[in-house]
Amino acid sequence: MAQAGxxxxxxxxxGLYGxxxxxxxxxxxxxxxRIFDYQPWLLSAAPGKEMEITGAKGRQQGKGMVAQLPGVDDREQAAALIGSDIHVDREQLPPPGKDEYYWVDLEGIEVVTTENVELGRVSHLFATGANDVVVVRDGERERLIPFIQGSYVRxxxxxxxxxxxxWDPEF
Structure with missing residues (x-):
């Protein structure tokens, strides 16, 4: 169940294209x-500097992707947006499949061992070549736990x- 907002x-x-x-x-x-299916976009280049965009269009271009944003008609306007993150509201995304999770839904949840020892809360996740990793923090320490369902994540x-x-609480 996603948290509103x-x-x-x-x-x-x-980068720029053309x-x-x-x-x-x-x-x-x-x-x-599918990024173009989830609109409006909230572009954030810096904290406090956000812009909502609706109507972005795009296409594959070689190995990458290019986009045209409404109201951005020249190279100078486009250059000001380089480095902006593209966010969407969680509610815009389709429900995850069985045993699938959006990382944002896992952030903040409590993590305990199979023996009910509290390890902390999920701070964030990151991808590695082999598997995703859950970063669990309890204020004193940080644990990196492979997000492998059935093995480590029960x-x-x-x-x-x-x-x-x-997971061994001492590790």
Missing amino acids: RRVLIGRIV VQGWLKIESWAEPRM SVDLSAKRMVVD
Whole structure:
């Protein structure tokens, strides 16, 4: 169950394309072109500097993607947006499948061992080549736990905001 008002980082503006205001973007949607289905976008270049965009259009361009944003008609306007993160409201995304989770939904939930030893709360997650990793903090220490369901992650209950892991509390 998603928390209202949460935002999901779904992409980033990484460069310029041409002279008519087109931008190169990175997309973390699956498949990548789905980023254009989730609008409006909230662009944030710096804290407190946010801009809502509706009507972004784009296409594959070589190995990357390019986008045209409404009201951005020249290279100078586009250059000001390089480095902006692209966020969308969590509610815009489709529900995850069985045993799938959006990282934003896991952030902040309590993490306990199979013996009910409290390890802390999920701070964030990150991807590695082999698997995703859950960063659990308790104020004193930080633990990096592989997010491998069945092996280390035994259960996730979003409504109870609780994750049970098979993990040595001393590690």
